[in-house]
Amino acid sequence: DVKVTQSSRYLVKRTGEKVFLECVQDMDHENMFWYRQDPGLGLRLIYFSYDVKMKEKGDIPEGYSVSREKKERFSLILESASTNQTSMYLCASSLDRGHLETQYFGPGTRLLVL
Amino acid sequence: GDSVTQMEGPVTLSEEAFLTINCTYTATGYPSLFWYVQYPGEGLQLLLKATKADDKGSNKGFEATYRKETTSFHLEKGSVQVSDSAVYFCALIYNNAGNMLTFGGGTRLMVKP
Numbered sequence: 644d645v646k647v648t649q650s651s652r653y654l655v656k657r658t659g660e661k662v663f664l665e666c667v668q669d670m671d672h673e674n675m676f677w678y679r680q681d682p683g684l685g686l687r688l689i690y691f692s693y694d695v696k697m698k699e700k701g702d703i704p705e706g707y708s709v710s711r712e713k714k715e716r717f718s719l720i721l722e723s724a725s726t727n728q729t730s731m732y733l734c735a736s737s738l739d740r741g742h743l744e745t746q747y748f749g750p751g752t753r754l755l756v757l
Numbered sequence: 758g759d760s761v762t763q764m765e766g767p768v769t770l771s772e773e774a775f776l777t778i779n780c781t782y783t784a785t786g787y788p789s790l791f792w793y794v795q796y797p798g799e800g801l802q803l804l805l806k807a808t809k810a811d812d813k814g815s816n817k818g819f820e821a822t823y824r825k826e827t828t829s830f831h832l833e834k835g836s837v838q839v840s841d842s843a844v845y846f847c848a849l850i851y852n853n854a855g856n857m858l859t860f861g862g863g864t865r866l867m868v869k870p
Contacts, residue, residue, distance in 0.1 A: 647800065683765075684862055685761075685862040687860075701857070743857065743858065744850045744858060745803055746803075746858065747800075748795075750799055750800050751800060
């Protein structure tokens with residue numbers, strides 16, 4: 644079974660702090676994704692990556708950056724956290740560009756920015 | 758742009774009741790359609806899918822039929838269980854490489870014993 648793990652289930656940070664959210668998948672998937680999940684808005688794509696050192700902006704990249712130095716790890720970075728970034732963050736992976744629809748999700752990180 | 762609209766929740770049902778969660782979409786072409794489920798404390802997982810008009814996806818007693826004429830993909834189950842309590846997301850994707858999943862807002866289902 645594919646396993647996607649996220650470094651923290653809950654995080655509390657202060658406005659202006661730099662925040663790192665880590666995601667690791669263990670099935671050698673090429674694609675990795677970061678979403679945020681907000682009530683009534685569903686999942687919105689922040690960034691995704693097709694391969695190591697590659698990144699593409701999703702629908703809402705403002706205020707975020709990403710890093711993919713190794714195939715199995717995809718990090719989401721909030722350079723200067725703000726209260727409107729309080730949300731649930733979900734990481735996902737999929738096999739390759741031909742399998743974008745079958746994504747495997749981590750359990751999520753609930754981030755609170757005070 | 759493309760969008761997916763789901764009925765607002767929460768939906769509260771008694772065990773063994775019939776479930777329908779509505780999903781409609783707007784799209785310029787003919788996407789593939791999906792239902793994902795998120796159980797408490799877990800990530801989303803694919804529940805079922807349909808790739809063309811009139812296809813029926815099914816899994817774990819859930820069903821959904823791709824209706825092109827009404828641009829809908831409603832999720833149904835004949836008899837829900839407490840263990841079905843979760844958030845359900847409808848989603849679409851085009852079959853061209855590089856297109857991303859577009860999710861609906863999610864519908865929370867609560868099943869009471």
